[in-house]
Amino acid sequence: MSAGLVPFELSTIGGPWGRRLAPRRAWIDELPWDEALPSSPEARQVWTATAFSEYASAAAFAEIAAAMLATGAPIDLVAAAGDFVVDELVHTELAARVAAALGGAVALEVDLGKLVRPPVAVDPLLAAAELVVRTSCVGEALTVPILKLSRRLAGSRLVDAALAAVVADEASHAQLGWWFLDWADDRLDDDARAHLGRVAGGAVRAFAPLLGAAGCGRSGLGVLDCAAYDPAFVDAARRSVAAPLAARGIVIPAADLAAVGADPARE
Ligand SMILES: [Fe+2]
Ligand SMILES: [Fe+2]
Numbered sequence: 001m002s003a004g005l006v007p008f009e010l011s012t013i014g015g016p017w018g019r020r021l022a023p024r025r026a027w028i029d030e031l032p033w034d035e036a037l038p039s040s041p042e043a044r045q046v047w048t049a050t051a052f053s054e055y056a057s058a059a060a061f062a063e064i065a066a067a068m069l070a071t072g073a074p075i076d077l078v079a080a081a082g083d084f085v086v087d088e089l090v091h092t093e094l095a096a097r098v099a100a101a102l103g104g105a106v107a108l109e110v111d112l113g114k115l116v117r118p119p120v121a122v123d124p125l126l127a128a129a130e131l132v133v134r135t136s137c138v139g140e141a142l143t144v145p146i147l148k149l150s151r152r153l154a155g156s157r158l159v160d161a162a163l164a165a166v167v168a169d170e171a172s173h174a175q176l177g178w179w180f181l182d183w184a185d186d187r188l189d190d191d192a193r194a195h196l197g198r199v200a201g202g203a204v205r206a207f208a209p210l211l212g213a214a215g216c217g218r219s220g221l222g223v224l225d226c227a228a229y230d231p232a233f234v235d236a237a238r239r240s241v242a243a244p245l246a247a248r249g250i251v252i253p254a255a256d257l258a259a260v261g262a263d264p265a266r267e
Contacts, residue, residue, distance in 0.1 A: 004111040008052050010096055025090045027165060028097065035158045039103050043221035047099035048106045050222070051092050058088035059115035060135040061173075067119070067128035074183060080176055087169045098162055102221065120199075126192050129184055130199050133250070136177025138203035141240040142233070143170050146224070149232045153219040163222065174240075181248050193249045200245055201256025204237050208260040230261070237262040 012018060065081040099105040117134070119127035144167055151163040181188075188196070219225045224232070237260055242252050257263045 004113050005109040006112060008048075008055075008108040008110045010051075010055075010092065021086070021090075024086055025093060028090070028094050031161050032157045033097075033101060035101075035156060037102055037156060037158065037221070040221050040223070041103075042218065042223045044099055044102045044104060045106050046221075046223050047095050047102060048108055051095035051099060051105065052108055052110055054088050054091040054095055056115045057135070057139070057173075058085045058092065060131065060139075061085045061088060063116045064128070064131045064135060064176075067124065067131050068180070070124045071128045071184075073128070073180065077176065077179060077183065080172075084169075084173050084176070087173070091166055091169065094162055094166065098159065098222070101158065121192075121195065123192075125184060125187055126195065129181065129188065129192070129196055132177050132180045133196050133200050133245075134203045136174055137181070137245060138200050138241055139207060140170050140174035141177070141244070142204075142207055142236045144174055145236040145240060146229070146232055149228060150222055150224050153224065153228065154222060155220040159222050178244060178248075181250070185248070188249075190249075193251075197245070197251045198253060198256075200241065200250065201252040204241060204252065204262075205256055205259050208233060208237075234260065234262045 061081050061084040065078055065085070068078045068081055096105060116131070119130040121127045121130050147163050147167040147170060151160055151167065154160045154163060219228055237257065242257060242262065245252060254263055
């Protein structure tokens with residue numbers, strides 16, 4: 001066990017801080033928690049992993065907000081990035097509660113010092129773009145169609161309602177990426193775009209096994225079987241990530257797309 005690993009646990013402090021958050025998370029209490037759910041070790045695993053990936057997404061948007069402030073980005077866009085930290089923390093609570101409703105979260109050891117991979121670029125604008133591309137343009141953009149599919153196969157009122165709420169938020173988390181790149185457009189030269197293409201390619205490769213390991217089981221309750229998951233991932237990588245990036249002059253290297261089965265030649 002690495003010195004950095006700790007059990008993944010969540011707590012709240014309540015008081016004024018609980019009251020401040022209450023309006024944002026109130027909808028969670030309205031979900032149909034009384035539904036009788038079957039026991040599914042796979043679903044408990046998936047929702048526990050989801051709770052942690054939502055927590056890591058909160059860290060990513062905190063970094064993005066700080067990086068955007070350092071570039072003088074439009075303040076409404078920065079405010080959205082900061083606000084997304086709250087969305088992701090609410091998703092964290094939701095996923096933990098769904099795991100509990102399915103029989104309990106599984107034990108997970110995590111490294112809280114490595115929630116966000118630091119950008120390679122030193123230039124503040126390119127560093128911010130790197131974070132935005134990885135999180136919004138790849139991670140969130142891939143997540144939206146996968147969650148929609150997962151929702152169609154959920155077979156549970158609770159999981160359906162939970163995924164419906166999450167997917168609505170993730171769609172705007174993805175949009176932030178395209179708006180940031182369009183704002184930064186005239187400050188990104190060819191080298192910067194080539195760099196961002198490589199960053200996106202690495203992120204697509206990284207998300208393939210990440211989502212796959214968490215998502216490949218028997219479909220239902222938020223789990224996707226590989227036969228459903230794999231073509232959805234390939235389609236999302238092409239249509240929701242590679243195409244809108246290419247429209248902005250950011251080309252994912254063909255080898256990265258081929259590595260996840262999404263090379264244009266096989267379309
Ligand atoms: Fe989320
Ligand atoms: Fe998100």
